[in-house]
Amino acid sequence: MARIFVTGSTEGVGRNAAQALRDAGHEVILHARNAARAERFGQLARGARVLTGDLGLLSDTRGLAQALNAIGPVDAILHNAGIIDEPRAETPDGLLRVLMVNAIAPYVLSLQADRPRRLIFTGSSMHRGHAGVLEDMDWRRRAWSASAAYGESKLLVAALSAGLARHLPRTLCHTVDPGWVPTRMGGAAASDPLELAHVTQCWLATAEETELGDNGGYWLHMRRQTPDPKVTDPAFQDAVIARFAEVTGVALPGD
Template identity: 30%
Template sequence: MAPPWLRALRAALRVYVVGVAVMMTQLLRRLRGDFRPPELPPQPGRVAVVTGGAEGIGLSTARRLARLGMRVVVAGNDERKGREAVSSIRAESGSDSADFLFLDLASLASVRRFVREFRASGRPLHLLVNNAGIMMEPRGETDDGFERHVGVNFLGHFLLTLLLLPSLRVGGAGGRSSRVVTVGSATHRVGEIDMADLHGRSAYSAHAAYAGSKLALALFSLRLQRLLDARGDRVTANMADPGVVDTALYRHLWVGARAVQRGLGWLLFKTPDEGSWTPVYAAAAPELEGVGGRYLYNEAEAEPAAAARDPELQRRLWAEACRLTGVADETAGL
């Protein structure tokens, strides 16, 4: 087995190669003049929860959903930013179309408290956008002892989604299906899942941890759709890859990558609004009514990595996530 430093270097190189490839694709699209937001019908009466909705892609997603007529619950762990986001969305829409609820995905207790508070509000739920995340941080642990990329990006959203499924089922019973949209990344294509060391305790690489968490989300989303299909729920689950977007997530990257972001971000990166187009498309496109189990990129269907489609890895990861979050595994036997 290669030494830890060599594995970390390999993971970093693979992540940056994927990033460069995505940026070149975005550059060509921009030069062709193909950057146009999707045209979507109004969505009056529908309620959405957007995690990480106070900034970056999440805020742009929340704004676009509110413009379509949805009522948006901004879920985040910074109350000041969250309330500022709500104020800006309300001012833009001219109505009380947004609210803030505190959610810290690094704490399973906070996830459970958020769900209790949302249910207590009496609102229906038609859309959950799993957007929040961290990127390539130095190793740290959540309140529950999980490596932070695994805990925040994957396990927090895993528990949140399962606890909100009853509300989503009710929301989808009135005609149109409810939707779960999980924001992914092309780095899932170079991600790996080590079931024996899910939390990176024996060897840690920030790049590998991030890519692995995005692979975990893809595995989760695809198995979730199998569960929904098996139960006949009027709820769909899809992945939405926003591309490489100019946000604050890149603050932990190698200094050279940050320099590219500062100097050429206007050309190679998508803006947060452009990055929101695919999640919003997944949330509201009529052609996706009742359609789940898809990986979407640039507002169109794409093929996820082969590892994401591995049913045995899906099963093992789901079972371990259930054990870690303390929920029953309803997919056993699927």
């Protein structure tokens, strides 16, 4: 039995992942943005630990890592929480909110949690085709595009995952594209089945290591995919990690 922390588990893919993992006999630690949203868990929370914290806030994200460490080591973190902001929004820390929730918070949690054995990040097909991302990471100079900012955040988190796989070779790091699924964020017109969106990440979190192949994979529906070339570029990976360390004050072990 594994102990697994699932962020953004009040609804959608995160909730389905948490339910599937519990049904399989694993210990699941649930996460909600606040106490009001935690009430949505209902029966899912029975006998489970529930952590609350806003991943749009650096202080709450650090607090979540501390609360997780107080429980004890976890075998895996499923970074499910994600947003898309129609108008541009900043956090109280002055960071682009969609970037904070989708990429920077997973960075902080991954490094400040007591070394989870596996880190599973959430990608998107929208990560492809973005140029010059690090030149205006916070979208201060460009005309705002909600979809492009979301896609860039997914490019950055995929590169983060691949970079951590290089720098933390004892930690299994993979990115999963859940597909375009009909969640609150994906919308009713989404074409991929919601019931399949969590399957790959749950498998990556619990399968025998020998089944997973090389570290640092990018996955869609149980198959490895070839991501945007920037994701597999070590220089880009290291530039992303350096920028995240700069804005959070959280460095890689040994830096």
